[in-house]
Amino acid sequence: MILGRSEKNRWCPGEDSNLHALAKAGVRLRVAERDPRRAWFLQPLGEVGQIAFATVDLARPASLAPAVEGASAVINLVGILKGDFRAIHVAGAKAAAEAARDAGVTAFVQISAIGADPDSESAYGRSKGQGEAAVRTAFPEATIIRPSLVFGPEDRLTNRFAGMARLPILPVIAPNTRFQPVYVRDLAQAIAASALDPATHGGKTYEIAGPQVMTMRELNAAIAKAAGQSPDLVDVPNFAAELMALLGFLPGAPLTRDQWIMLQKDNVAAPKSNGLKAFGIDPTPLAAVAPEWLGRFRRGGRFAPTATNASNN
Numbered sequence: 001m002i003l004g005r006s007e008k009n010r011w012c013p014g015e016d017s018n019l020h021a022l023a024k025a026g027v028r029l030r031v032a033e034r035d036p037r038r039a040w041f042l043q044p045l046g047e048v049g050q051i052a053f054a055t056v057d058l059a060r061p062a063s064l065a066p067a068v069e070g071a072s073a074v075i076n077l078v079g080i081l082k083g084d085f086r087a088i089h090v091a092g093a094k095a096a097a098e099a100a101r102d103a104g105v106t107a108f109v110q111i112s113a114i115g116a117d118p119d120s121e122s123a124y125g126r127s128k129g130q131g132e133a134a135v136r137t138a139f140p141e142a143t144i145i146r147p148s149l150v151f152g153p154e155d156r157l158t159n160r161f162a163g164m165a166r167l168p169i170l171p172v173i174a175p176n177t178r179f180q181p182v183y184v185r186d187l188a189q190a191i192a193a194s195a196l197d198p199a200t201h202g203g204k205t206y207e208i209a210g211p212q213v214m215t216m217r218e219l220n221a222a223i224a225k226a227a228g229q230s231p232d233l234v235d236v237p238n239f240a241a242e243l244m245a246l247l248g249f250l251p252g253a254p255l256t257r258d259q260w261i262m263l264q265k266d267n268v269a270a271p272k273s274n275g276l277k278a279f280g281i282d283p284t285p286l287a288a289v290a291p292e293w294l295g296r297f298r299r300g301g302r303f304a305p306t307a308t309n310a311s312n313n
Helices: 018-024 034-045 060-068 084-100 123-138 159-163 182-198 218-228 240-245 257-262 286-297 307-312
Strands: 031-035 049-053 071-077 107-110 143-147 169-172 205-208 234-235
Touching: 018 031, 018 034, 031 034, 034 049, 060 084, 071 159, 071 182, 084 107, 084 123, 084 143, 084 182, 084 257, 107 123, 107 182, 123 143, 123 257, 143 182, 169 218, 182 205, 205 286, 218 234, 218 286, 240 257
Parallel strands: 031 049, 071 107, 107 143, 143 205, 169 234
Antiparallel strands: none
C-alpha cells in the first residue's frame, strides 16, 4: 500500500514512479489519498484490477486501519513544505507506522529527507527527524529513505527553474549551497526494493543521492543548459534573500523563512552512507535525461534543432 504524494513530487506521475516500479513487479497496490479521485490517473500504470484506491487522512488515524488491512508492505510518502509539520511528519508518520504494525505488515518504508534531524534549526528538518524516531519506535524494522533534491519529468524543481531561465537574468538564491540531486526513477526503484525485500533493507536508513554534487548556481546553470536557455546568473546577496524569505516572496516561487534556514546547509549524502549502490542502481546524471522533458522550454519547442543536432546534419 502507498500512502499519499510527497511535498517534492517524489511520487511522480507516470513511468518514473515507485508505483510503476511496484506494478511491474506484479504487486497488487492500494493507493491511499485524502481524495482518491486525485490518484485515479495512476490506474493505467497497472493491469486491470491491479491498482485500488482508499480514502485516508493522516490527521484522522482511524482512517488508516481499513486502508492497511491485508497489506504486506506500506510506503509513507506524505509530506509538506509548509504548514503543520508536526501533525503530518511526526504524528501522521507515527500513526501510519502503528497502523501497519497492528495490521501485521512486514515492511514499512518511511520517506524522509537528507537533513532530517530532531535538533535541526529548521522546523521541516526537525519534524522529519522526529518523524523518523516516531516510526522507529512504532515499527523498529522500518526502512527510512532520505533523498536529496529529486528531479524528473513532472517535478517542481527543473521545470520551475527552466521556466525562470527564459528571463534574461536569473537570480540565484544561496548560490554556494551544495546539493546532490537524484533522478526520480532511481529513487523509485530503491523505494520499491525496500518494500519488496524487508529481510535485506528493514531497519536500515539510506541517503539517496545522485552522482554529482552541485552548488545551487551550478544546478541552475545545468538546468538552463538542458532547457536551451542562457540567462545571466546573478547571485542574490544573503541579506536580500533573507528579507525576501521574511516577506514570503522570491521571484518565481514562494520562499518561507523555514526554507531559507534549510538553504543555509548543504543537502548532500553523508560520506560512506548507504545509497543507491546498496540497491545495485547506477545513479543517473541530470544532464543525461533532463533535456528529454526540458526541451519544451527551448525556442521553437522540444523538436527545435540544437547546436549538436545542427552539427550532425
